[in-house]
Amino acid sequence: MSEQKKKTTIVLLSGDYDKAMAAYIIANGAAAYDHEVTIFHTFWGLNALRKEEQVLVKKGVLEKMFAKMMPRGADKMGLSKMNFAGFGPKMIKHVMKKHNALPLPQLIEMAQEQDVKLIACTMTMDLLGLQKEELLDNIEYAGVAAYLAEAEDGSVNLFI
Numbered sequence: 800m801s802e803q804k805k806k807t808t809i810v811l812l813s814g815d816y817d818k819a820m821a822a823y824i825i826a827n828g829a830a831a832y833d834h835e836v837t838i839f840h841t842f843w844g845l846n847a848l849r850k851e852e853q854v855l856v857k858k859g860v861l862e863k864m865f866a867k868m869m870p871r872g873a874d875k876m877g878l879s880k881m882n883f884a885g886f887g888p889k890m891i892k893h894v895m896k897k898h899n900a901l902p903l904p905q906l907i908e909m910a911q912e913q914d915v916k917l918i919a920c921t922m923t924m925d926l927l928g929l930q931k932e933e934l935l936d937n938i939e940y941a942g943v944a945a946y947l948a949e950a951e952d953g954s955v956n957l958f959i
Contacts (some may be wrong), residue, residue, distance in 0.1 A: 804835050810841060813879070814844060814846045815878060818879055823903065824905035830915050831858070836916065840917065842927075843925045844959075845923060847903065848907075848917065848919055849935075850872060851874065876903070903941070918946065919941075
């Protein structure tokens with residue numbers, strides 16, 4: 800009888816750069832330890848999956864407002880503490896570069912290369928007016944039931 804692969808699931812609710820980095824560092828570490836890893840992106844965590852370039856899609860007034868207020872892409876997310884009107888992220892990215900730490904966009908790429916399952920919450924996408932064309936390629940789309948099915952046999956389940 801073969802041993803079943805360990806599962807790690809992460810709910811990424813936060814739209815903060817540092818919290819998203821933590822989620823992706825844990826995900827990449829778990830994948831490196833041969834865990835089956837899923838990150839379920841919901842609410843502001845969906846910003847980590849947004850494409851940086853503007854994608855022209857038809858939206859209503861509220862959806863356009865949300866799109867303008869939310870950062871477009873992982874690299875544009877602010878810090879949870881010490882954001883300082885956008886200066887904080889510049890400082891932390893400078894320090895990270897100095898210490899050869901991977902920035903969030905590269906951590907996301909690494910996760911995809913390690914077959915970490917990136918899921919965008921379809922209910923939240925509907926609420927915020929986000930469309931599939933606005934999000935990264937090669938991700939999955941599902942609701943909370945799919946996340947719960949993944950988490951049910953997870954050995955590690957995190958909420959960030």
